[in-house]
Amino acid sequence: MAIHRPLLIGALGLCAVLAAPAAAMAAPGPSEAGGASHHSDSLRSLAANIGLRIGTAVNTDQLASNEAYRDITAAEFSTVTAENVMKWQLVEPTQGNYDWSAADRLVAFAEANHQLVRGHTLVWHNQLPDWLNAAAAQMSPDQLRAILHKHITDEVTHFKGKIWQWDVVNEAFNDDGTLRNSIWLQKLGPGYIADAFRWAHEADPKAKLFYNDYNIEFTGPKSNAVYSLVKDLQAQGVPIDGVGFQTHLDTQYPLPDLQNNLQRFADLGLEVAETEVDVRTSLPVTPTAQSAQVAAYSQTLQACMAVRQCISYTVWGFSDADSWVPGVFRGEGAADIYDENLQPKPQYFALKQDLALGKGAPHRTGQGVGRN
Ligand code: 9MR
Numbered sequence: 001m002a003i004h005r006p007l008l009i010g011a012l013g014l015c016a017v018l019a020a021p022a023a024a025m026a027a028p029g030p031s032e033a034g035g036a037s038h039h040s041d042s043l044r045s046l047a048a049n050i051g052l053r054i055g056t057a058v059n060t061d062q063l064a065s066n067e068a069y070r071d072i073t074a075a076e077f078s079t080v081t082a083e084n085v086m087k088w089q090l091v092e093p094t095q096g097n098y099d100w101s102a103a104d105r106l107v108a109f110a111e112a113n114h115q116l117v118r119g120h121t122l123v124w125h126n127q128l129p130d131w132l133n134a135a136a137a138q139m140s141p142d143q144l145r146a147i148l149h150k151h152i153t154d155e156v157t158h159f160k161g162k163i164w165q166w167d168v169v170n171e172a173f174n175d176d177g178t179l180r181n182s183i184w185l186q187k188l189g190p191g192y193i194a195d196a197f198r199w200a201h202e203a204d205p206k207a208k209l210f211y212n213d214y215n216i217e218f219t220g221p222k223s224n225a226v227y228s229l230v231k232d233l234q235a236q237g238v239p240i241d242g243v244g245f246q247t248h249l250d251t252q253y254p255l256p257d258l259q260n261n262l263q264r265f266a267d268l269g270l271e272v273a274e275t276e277v278d279v280r281t282s283l284p285v286t287p288t289a290q291s292a293q294v295a296a297y298s299q300t301l302q303a304c305m306a307v308r309q310c311i312s313y314t315v316w317g318f319s320d321a322d323s324w325v326p327g328v329f330r331g332e333g334a335a336d337i338y339d340e341n342l343q344p345k346p347q348y349f350a351l352k353q354d355l356a357l358g359k360g361a362p363h364r365t366g367q368g369v370g371r372n
Contacts, residue, residue, distance in 0.1 A: 039075065043076045043352060044075075044078040047078060048078065049355070051361075052304070053313070054078055054079070054312070054314070055081060055312055055313070056073060056081070057083040059083050059084075059317060059322045060103075063106065063109060072342060073113075079118055079164065080106060080110050083120075085102035089127040089129045091103065092129055094131060095131045095132075117162060117164055118165045119155075121212065122152050122155060122168050122196060123170065123184060123196045124170040128183075139187065141188055144187045144188060148196070152203065156203035157204070163204065165207070165208040165210050165273065166210060167211075168200045169193050169212070170212045171214065172213070177222050178225070193211075194236060197240050209239055210240075210244045212275055214246040216243075217246075217249075218256045218257055218261055219256070219264075223261055227265065230270060241270065243270055243273075245258075245262065245274050246276035246277075248278055248316065249278065249300070250280050250332070252281075259307060262309075266309035271310075272309055272311070273311055273312040274300055274301075274314060275314050279297055280329060280335035281293055281334055283334060290334075290345075294350045297347045298351070298353075301354045302354055307362075308364055315337060319338040319339070319342055320338065321338075337351065
């Protein structure tokens with residue numbers, strides 16, 4: 001499991017403490033792209049007003065078993081990401097035997113609720129199937145390349161026409177800007193990244209293809225390395241459409257220049273997205289810490305809203321009931337916008353307020369399926 005070095009976020013202004021207004025659920029609001037009618041003050045309706053997609057990672061066990069979870073997922077979000085069920089370990093548990101069932105159910109849920117899907121993720125060092133971990137070291141580069149090519153082709157083909165954005169390559173860099181020493185780098189060399197984008201594009205030419213990583217929200221060695229990579233890919237004509245900024249934050253560290261950093265990638269002609277936003281803190285949560293969390297959510301959304309090419313803002317799960325954080329960061333949690341009882345927190349109301357006030361945000365591109 002990837003243990004993320006805590007991100008530099010902390011010196012946040014504490015002035016944005018928002019009262020939680022009563023959620024006045026009146027008449028259904030205007031239709032958004034996709035045709036569904038939702039309450040006009042849902043996150044998705046407010047985001048649709050400014051041409052932005054707002055998403056969540058989905059825990060498909062919760063989706064199957066918990067009606068309240070299902071209702072919130074449908075009502076509040078206009079995109080969904082599979083938190084785990086599109087990962088290689090889950091879709092091909094034994095070699096050659098695919099199990100798309102959980103991912104297919106999520107895609108069907110999204111279609112039924114007029115949501116777009118972020119596909120996550122095709123090439124990663126983590127959550128690989130046991131059979132692959134066991135065999136990879138003994139494989140020749142050609143054998144491993146053929147297996148990766150087949151994986152990407154089969155998965156992208158299975159979901160062809162149903163995925164808005166694919167996280168093609170995930171977390172390929174170390175924090176110091178060097179390439180991560182994964183089996184992909186070891187056996188295939190750095191060219192595996194370009195190959196992965198080319199293979200994904202061949203399988204679904206209309207899907208938007210993203211590079212996705214954490215700790216690239218601010219300018220520094222890692223984001224500079226990703227910047228160089230994507231410029232290099234573009235120079236080679238590799239089909240890359242965007243960069244995903246995971247945005248896993250912690251109240252104890254500052255987040256210096258997210259908006260400027262998003263903008264410099266956008267200025268390369270790419271789309272950008274915040275793909276896995278959450279803001280953890282030490283437990284129990286103090287009022288000061290919660291104010292910092294509220295401010296951080298607000299800051300991350302406002303940064304996306306201010307950059308025209310920022311096409312989606314996705315939280316990495318919406319509820320503290322099933323967050324990945326406590327299992328990885330001992331003593332930390334409360335990272336999400338709903339509490340463990342699926343009640344909205346001030347973080348949720350801050351996002352709503354920002355969206356509602358953002359009607360003048362610049363017109364965005366890229367809201368449909370497929371490349372612009
Ligand atoms: O939230 C996911 C958790 O359920 C898994 O156990 C974990 C395995 O590493 O992956 C989590 O999601 C990660 C995502 O796929 C990539 N970026 C970091 C996320 C949090 O670790």
